[in-house]
Amino acid sequence: MLALLCPLLMPAIARCQACDERLERIDWQTCCPSCGQKETADCLDCQYWAQVYPDFVLRHRGIFVYNDGMKEWMHQYKLLGDYRLRQVVALDVKKSLKTFRYDCLIPIPLSADRYKSRGFNQVTAVLEAASIVYEELLQKHVSLVPLATLSRKERLAIDQPFSLRQGAIESIKGKKILLVDDVYTTGRTLYHAAALIHSCQPTSVESLSLAR
Template sequence: MDCFRWEEDPKWKGILRYNTSLFEYNDFLKKYLARYKYRGDHVLAKAFVLEIENRLKEIKYDHLTTIPLSQERHYERGFNQSTALLETAGIVSSELLSRIHSEKQSKKSRRQRLQQKQVFTLSETNLKGHSILLFDDIYTTGTTLRQAAKLFKEAGAEQVSSITLARG
């Protein structure tokens, strides 16, 4: 239903071709990812390698890029959890985006997330005709992915799709 609601809004219609989530963000996965993401237990990423590898083999794209953390958040956490998931699977992503520091997404309500202003800037501005695949850990409202996708479309990307580890 969430995807249909986004497509009904003329501002966002056609921005993100699709999102695929590998797992449901249930209580178990919430605890598991919190341990990985906030306590730096990197070995936990290995549990997702096979699923990530298999899914990426099925998708055609020109650029695979992760949703970045702001410099402040990266310093605080010590790593980008999405990039680390890919690296654990031996997959290299392109750094096409940077993020402006803002309040943690996990601290925002659904409404606040949906009303969030653009938090990304592009490092590559000529993506005419390219296919972009965004990778992130958790899909909650879709705002973050759509904000990134909007920039890519404005830079000429033909299509932008996303894959997330989990869907909340």
């Protein structure tokens, strides 16, 4: 288990070798250049979203491949609530964010019920561990069934779960926005968020996820 293999769980330090060997970085030379889908030059996901949202393109970057090692880390961190594990990827997030030019970073929110049951937002916890400033301009009113339990078809059929917080329009209009989430699977969550952000007339919207 990653939590047992990695003793280095203090802020601003490198990952231990055992964890590093299990986490695979996305190779951007051999994947979809728009979203990071592994070993796919022109992925079906991006073709689908281009049809659904013809008015904008969401440039996405993922850091790690969603392999067995990442799934294990995500399970222990997010589902079992091992808050210490946010440090395992904090430096990677900090480094990846340097490749973006943005005015405002917005994390994908949890519903109040999900936050209460988990005790933390897995995205903002990593950002805080990396000392990254963010603005919570989106809110989620309802808890959805965990997306990992849904089929691709069921995920794509999910209705818009987000709304804007008070004052969000003024903070977004004319700005370069970066959305951050934990996992990009079909892209449904981030495209819901991006569509809402685009309604506020930003200069651009991009996204980053820990895994793809």
